[in-house]
Amino acid sequence: MINSEIPDAILETADPGALVPNTPPAIVEVRGLSKRFGATRALVDGSLSVAPGEVVALLGENGSGKSTLVKLLSGVLSPDDGQILVQGAAVRLRSPRAALAAGIVTVFQEILAARDRSVLDNLWLGHGSPVLSRSAVSDRRRLASQAWLGLSGQDVDLDRPLGELTLMEQQICVVVRALLREPKLLVLDESTSTLDVELRDRMFDQVRRRAADGMGCLFISHRMDEVMAIADRFVALRTGQVVGVRRRGEADARELIRLISGRDVESGARRVGTLAHGSSAVRLEGVSLRPGTKPFSATVSRGEIVGLAGLEGHGQDELIRCLAGLQVPHAGQVYVAGPKGRADEEPAAVTTYRGGVARGVVYVPRDRKVEGMADVLPIIDNYSMPTLQRDRFAGVLSPRRTKSRFQRDARTVNFTPGRQDSIGRLSGGNQQKVIIARWLAAEPRVILLNDPTRGVDLKTKHELYEVFRGLADAGAAVVMLSSEVDELVHLMDRVLVFHDGSLSAELAGDAVTPESLVSAYFGSPAVAAGGH
């Protein structure tokens, strides 16, 4: 990679050990940046700099503060405290437009584009005057085709509506748009997730070429191989704080993963429980979640709690929805053992949500407010809705029956009904208890929990763990998606880790450690192997 034709300054920054004084000021420097949302400290005293020609990788788990930092740099959010300096001068980025004007161009995780407009319109979206002379339009066409060809190695029909392009081409579009703005600092936030290996390498080439001309780049990716391939420097964030800075060559992937996950997280408090030897309740056969992903098989037994983990969007959410019958896997089948009283019956495939419930498969959704409950309605309605038919007497519902059922199931989940009537006034943890109680009434055999402790305080969280453990001990198979490493380590009998839409690792018992989990998140089998 070191080329004698590259100017010295570039060589110095690209080479880890050789940073000398008198380097030009950082393109962008961030000093003591802080941001809080209510009680959550999303970013604490974050400091970071990117020199001309340098590619800096920002590393961290979900919720570590990466996105907050990116939003602060791109003017989407304003900091509570701290400074942003562009080429040595302090700037206030009050809006995304201000950030663009300062030369900070961000490619966000989501593809932000007008799908009904042409590729050309999208490439120049929001750039300069909307009214252009004929020559300016032809200039734009020429520049756009050149940039597109440079990045993708292929021509594109600039007049096609963007929505007709593949997801990968749309991703190219937003990256090309950023490059056309001639950024001083290019921020790539998970911009490689939809690109294939070849295109990704082409993109890296482009980034390096621009870097050689003095551009800085802040690169964010959950993929360790990409990060190792492009970055000159690594900045690791954990719970809103910068926990380590390493130069290329100073740290290997394993070391970086330790930095991200936090080596001080010990697994000493691990539950010593009865490892389940129950009969199998759920069987996955040759399941492939998306076209082209590796098929896998797995089982979940009665009496065990199995965790589903991975970085956001790597397939674990799809899997739990497939188990619930809310979506059908791309290939393969999900089998569930027969309903209560007919346990000897042949397992049947779950293809619909209602069919699943009829077989005792119940689902606690991820987003309580949107999918889990009606917050304006009374607690009792939110509890009884799917099982109301049990309270019918002579065709009329008996509120007294509903109430006595609720008292019984509320006790099981350790919920004490208070004075509040509407569920919207309960704390998040109590809402979750009501939602779980709702499904206890359906005598579940398979309980699917989609990140059930999200937004729940620590005390209630532990109460919920007790409840889940109790359900499993009572013979239910519990499958729980979790985005919290601690929870996975302390609660689960087994953890299935997903990467790129497929099962990447299956960790059991003491092999579930923060390190083994995080390395499996990043699809790094070399480290994951240590956990088996």
Place this chain on the structure above:
Amino acid sequence: MSAITSIVPSRLRHLVEVSPRVRGTLTSGPIQILTVIAVFLVGRAAVPGFAAPYSVKAMLVIASFLGIAALGQTFVVLIGGIDLSVPALIGAGNVIGARLSGEGMNSVEVIAVVLATGLAVGAVNGFVTSRWHLPPLVVTLATGSVVGGAVLIWTNATLTGSAPGWLTRFTSAASSTGPLPVAPVVVLWLALAVLAQLFILRSRPGRQIFMLGANRQAAALMLVSERTISALCFGLSGALAGLAGFLLAGFTGAGLFTVGDPYLFQSIAAVVIGGTSLLGGRGGVFRSVLGSLTLVELTTLLVGQSLSSAAQQAVLGAVIVCVTALYGRDRNVRDRI
């Protein structure tokens, strides 16, 4: 109430027992009750003869036509929808009822035809809106237009048929119902309201209506079938609108499609004044009874002030805005206490 419950066998007690929730619904909306009384007092002071027995009886009859249609509209609003086919179905019920009666058809059969027509059109509304996730605003306007067109072709847009004799007595302000000094149509209205209340509180689909209106996505995960409940609510709205139209024939004497026209605005206004949220999930049928009463009192008051129908429209529109704002506050205030 305890006297009643004590004589009922315990197995059947839930049929008559008033749960806290039902009591809550009965007493909910003290503002609505006060509004009915306040407007009445203003009317008595401002319009001579407003509080005379005959005037009150007449207002109750007029309120019952509106009230029956508004009951149906309430179901639709509770699931977060809106039914703009109400005036067309009132017109259709009116014309079909008068015409078939005029041709000598048995009244029971006539009512069955009217109800079936309303139910069918309404069920189509409900199915189409939920199956393809189309806005009810557009769908019901369109089906209303289809129904209206069909009726006009059938009748050549003229006054047609005649109401059976019993219907005229049934809806006459001068009639009484047994010992009660009000017209039978008023009793029918209140009986329907009680049935509707029982339905939304004490039946599974009734409770599902609230869940669907409050949160569509969550309702689906709680095994509420959007299509079934939607078809049910719009179907009930259609049937009740048809019934209101049929009863109106007794009041007007013959069938005319345009009798339904004022009910587009009024059926929705009655629901909103009653305090049922247009966002769905919150409200109740007794509220719409009170809303219908308030609206009829207001209209009578404005007519008594010799306001033109254009001026009435303007005033009623302003009232709706004020009332909606007031009830919005009501909810916040109540929640804080």
